[in-house]
Amino acid sequence: MDAARLAELQAWVTGAGLSGRLETELLSGFCARAVAAGVPLRRVLIAIDTLHPIHEGRAFRWFHDRPEITVVEYGRTTEGEALENWHHSAFYHVLQSEQQMMRWRLTEEVAARFTGMPEQRADGMTDYVVMLKRFAAEGIIGDMDCVYTAWLTDKPEGFSDAEIAALKQSMPFLALALKAVSLARITSTLVETYLGRDAGRRVLSGRIARGVADRIDAVLWFSDLRGFTKITDTAEPGEIIPLLNDYADAVISAIHAQDGDVLKLMGDGTLAIFPAADRAAACRRALLAAKAARQGIADLNRRRSEAGRPMTEMYLGLHVGEVFYGNVGSQERLDFTVVGPAVNEVSRIAAMCRSVDQPLLMSSAFASALADPSRVVSVGRYALRGVGQPQDLFTFDPGRG
Numbered sequence: 001m002d003a004a005r006l007a008e009l010q011a012w013v014t015g016a017g018l019s020g021r022l023e024t025e026l027l028s029g030f031c032a033r034a035v036a037a038g039v040p041l042r043r044v045l046i047a048i049d050t051l052h053p054i055h056e057g058r059a060f061r062w063f064h065d066r067p068e069i070t071v072v073e074y075g076r077t078t079e080g081e082a083l084e085n086w087h088h089s090a091f092y093h094v095l096q097s098e099q100q101m102m103r104w105r106l107t108e109e110v111a112a113r114f115t116g117m118p119e120q121r122a123d124g125m126t127d128y129v130v131m132l133k134r135f136a137a138e139g140i141i142g143d144m145d146c147v148y149t150a151w152l153t154d155k156p157e158g159f160s161d162a163e164i165a166a167l168k169q170s171m172p173f174l175a176l177a178l179k180a181v182s183l184a185r186i187t188s189t190l191v192e193t194y195l196g197r198d199a200g201r202r203v204l205s206g207r208i209a210r211g212v213a214d215r216i217d218a219v220l221w222f223s224d225l226r227g228f229t230k231i232t233d234t235a236e237p238g239e240i241i242p243l244l245n246d247y248a249d250a251v252i253s254a255i256h257a258q259d260g261d262v263l264k265l266m267g268d269g270t271l272a273i274f275p276a277a278d279r280a281a282a283c284r285r286a287l288l289a290a291k292a293a294r295q296g297i298a299d300l301n302r303r304r305s306e307a308g309r310p311m312t313e314m315y316l317g318l319h320v321g322e323v324f325y326g327n328v329g330s331q332e333r334l335d336f337t338v339v340g341p342a343v344n345e346v347s348r349i350a351a352m353c354r355s356v357d358q359p360l361l362m363s364s365a366f367a368s369a370l371a372d373p374s375r376v377v378s379v380g381r382y383a384l385r386g387v388g389q390p391q392d393l394f395t396f397d398p399g400r401g
Helices: 003-018 023-036 080-087 090-097 117-122 161-195 197-204 228-234 237-257 279-306 341-356 364-369
Strands: 043-049 057-063 070-074 101-105 127-134 146-153 213-225 261-266 269-275 314-329 334-339 360-363 376-382 391-396
Touching: 003 023, 003 161, 023 043, 023 057, 023 161, 043 161, 080 090, 090 101, 090 127, 090 146, 127 161, 146 161, 161 197, 197 261, 197 334, 213 228, 213 237, 213 279, 213 334, 213 341, 228 237, 237 261, 237 269, 237 279, 261 334, 269 279, 269 334, 269 341, 279 314, 279 364, 314 341, 314 364, 341 360, 341 376, 341 391, 360 364, 364 391
Parallel strands: 314 360
Antiparallel strands: 043 057, 043 146, 057 070, 101 127, 127 146, 213 269, 213 314, 261 269, 314 334, 360 391, 376 391
């Protein structure tokens, strides 16, 4: 065992973690240096939980004979086959035993006990060592309470005691670096999930001071669901949140596909923007998003109808104008959003959809910015609550699709 190279490994992974290297770089660099120091690694599996609305965690697989690390974002392990596989895993066994480390020589009998071990044995692995690095209670965020690692070799006699001691000594350095990267990833996920993608990136870049805002030109999208209040009064209570989630999926995915940013979800309402350095292009993206959202809702309604579940439709107002985009709030509680008269106007335009019986209404500014304004038709001039001057409103010309 080369003590100097082992010390070099520990210093390298500490520096790499502080510099923010990706998990794949950390693992590949660590394993290459461990092998150079004399540890006969052939396969390594590392998993770390995370705080994500879809994924429970991320797993990384290193193979001595492959250039790329395999990355898997795994879903919830709380039910069904995923739960069964978790309960039959070596990681779960060590976790339940409240040990920091356990080791198995991969005999046929031992391998049959755990998920994945028969395949490892068939590929020539002889020794399987699991090490866990648990976090103190104050270091846990969401489900992230541990770094799980598995170390495998095909050396006929398995790892020596000295080799296992070297891994045990070095593993905390790797775990700390991985946790640092994961926390940065969690921070990014949280701000983008709750603030929106662009707003989240701006906050992470340092735009967090109260009153810091940019004056931007943007297409504004405000949508809500038809008859939502009636649905909440008549549907089973357990149907309300799934209904909101189903329709939000259709609307938000359509907005994101056209590079829009969702800034607020207000019950059944959605406020989004499409930055408009080029107004015609931004308006076109908003209309493509509207078309995709309507198609998504039509598909959703077919599925919900077949299941006998409540259904609804989307009302949508579109406007374009200048807004302030930034932090608004108190010293303790800020919101990164858009403010200005145009924001009030787009919400009033969406509300007019009910009165004029149209699923989509556009302001005159939006209609004028379209590359082909002949596709729209006026529905009249209306006084909007809280808006000083009556507004001409438009919708699609039904004769032109």
